[in-house]
Amino acid sequence: MGKPIKPGAYERISQDTEGLALGVTRQREDLEALATQLGWDSPTHYVENDTSASKGKRRPVFESLKADFEAGEIDGILVYNFDRLTRRLDELVPFVKWVERTGCPVATCEGDDLLTANGRMVAHIKGAVAEQEARRISERTSRALLARARNGAKPSGRPPYGYDADMQIVPEEADRIRAWVKHILAGGSLGQLVRSLNAEGVPTPRGGRTWWPATVRSILRSPALTGQLDHTYRDPETGAKRTERFKGNWDPIITLAQHEALNAALSSNPGHGQHKPRKFLLSGLLTCGLCGASMYGATYNGGWMYRCRPQWGGCGRIGRSGPTVDALITLAVLTLFEEHQAKHGPIGSGGQPSQHDADAAIAETEARIERLRAGYATGHVDDADFFPTLRELRATLNTTKRKARTAEQDKARREAQARFTAADWNAASLEEKRSIVRAMLAQIVIKRSSPGRFDPHSIAFKGHGAKHFVTFDVVGPLPFRPGHETRVTFAKAA
Incomplete structure (x- = not known):
């Protein structure tokens, strides 16, 4: 096969948070220079910006590149290095076999040649190294994010409803959330809240005009409302996904007891707010x-x-x-x-139990569980003490949460009835x-x-x-x- 007269240049960068495509632009310049150096014609560019090659997700531009070669649209491939093609060995091996089968010329800025046995061996070695590096980067990133969560850093991405970008409480939204909580705990439905929000023209979290029950449910279920953060990560030892809840460095909008009661109310009826409004006063009574x-x-x-x-x-x-x-x-x-x-x-004007005590009891029991786990991890607590104590503490925690949920629901109903x-x-x-x-x-x-x-x-x-x-x-x-x-x-x- 002679020199390609219509090569394709594949350019990719994993993250482009600013949308400037600067990494891709630098690759394009180097590949244009490589084509000139090899005596190839100016290439057609295949760009996948802000796309990872280490997560196994489908990359349509990469697939289009290979399809165009087989269809005769291009007759060679330029790529900066094999990292740009993939960082997964299980993807590189099929690509190398595809090159061997089709005879497609592939040129990199590092001088690789996939049409020779030695070149394919070197590609496999580089692929294994790239995959290992990708895993190490993933582990370092995961540890850094876990450390941020443990230190109470604010959630990444869009701030939760009720807070601004600095996780300061937005009073108007916070008052609205507290009213929603009282409404649900007093026996009201998400559907009623949504109809009221739409009638009043209240903007949604993204500035839209139409509220849905799922939107309100998602807001109310967020642990950020209690000053906490759920963080999911992969355990480096077992590889299993774990989710832990950490205390954040921002003020809560509602109490832990209210949130427990709220989740119980929403969980007891998975279709809460999604069904048609109730029609009959005494149905079920x-x-x-x-x-x-x-x-x-x-x-x-x-x-x-x-x-x-x-x-x-x-x-x-x-x-x-x-x-x-x-x-x-x-x-x-x-x-x-x-x-x-x-x-x-x-x-509803009877005495009301304090939820401060319930929150304190929940927090103290959770802290005791964490201290017990830490002692077990360091060897200061053996199996004979760890497992019975953990079962006892979990039972105590579940009982405390259940009592707090019931008390919070009763309190909300009493407050609503007292105003009636x-x-x-x-x-x-x-x-x-x-x-x-x-x-x-x-x-x-x-x-x-x-x-x-x-x-x-x-x-x-x-x-x-x-x-x-x-x-x-x-x-x-x-x-x-x-x-x-x-x-x-x-x-x-x-």
Whole structure:
């Protein structure tokens, strides 16, 4: 094969954070000079800027270079050195075999020749050295990043929502996050938050106009909100990936206990905010008087009702008009609510446990676990002490976190309920109303009744701490109608 008259020059650099392509430009100059030195024509340039050759990812320009040779578009390859082609021996070996099979002339600035046996041997040696160097660079980089994380350095990349580039709290965003946390812990949904954000025109973290539940979920799950950082790295001894959480050098927006409770609330419903908004006030809060299963709302013939549904474990034998049941239970709830406020004050105004103690207990237990691991690693703690103590500390940590989650959820609900008044009922969201229903009533039972006219005595409810069920005495039409008087009183259920 003669001298190439239309060679291709492959130019690559792993990282170009500033987007200036200076490394590629320097390679181009050297390869133009090499083509002149070899007496080859000026090459066609194949550029892969800001692309790694040590991670095994597909490089379309490199593949195009080989395809163009086989198609006759080029008749030789120029490359600065084999590092530019690949830093993986398992990629270099197939390339060398491809050169041997196709007879493609390959010239480097280091004088390599892949068309001779000695040249291919040298290429394999250089490839092995380049792969080892790539691994050493990766290990050094990994250790440096791990050291940064342990020292509490700020997260790399875009700052978390609620913070600026220096990890200083942005007050407006932080207040919004705290309100979101209270909303979720009080029983609200991500869907409600998203609809409110979109209606108010609040910009997304990237300056967009449309919020999604997944966006809010990602923000709320971030450990950065608690002043911590999750760092994932590969263990140099085992090669396994590990994720550790470290304390950062920035102020938290929410407490550890709030974050634990928040993650529990979001994890308990993986579809949180992704499902359709709840339609029926008492779905899941009613109990079938025949089989004891929960009853749920369902539409039928243009209307809707609460039914005991066989597909959800019920007997399927009881159903009641949804609007009428809602109206009667709402009346009962608001009556009990106003009586409670008159006698005891707001329903959420009881004493609230401090979350500072919970955070301190969690941090202390985690610190004890780290001290135990350090002692085991240095040989000061043997197997007989290490494993039982570690199990005990982990059990203590899980119990503390579970209690903190429950306390934080209860606190959020109490705070929301303490602000609530009977006048707020009509404007309240469905989840807020359901929270008040749960706070006032311990159980609502729908009993079997004769077919035909709605029987108010078939609905019985019991408040928290009450000994007896209560039902309704109704004089007037049901459901309630404008212009018609309907009197409702309460009576002890039979």
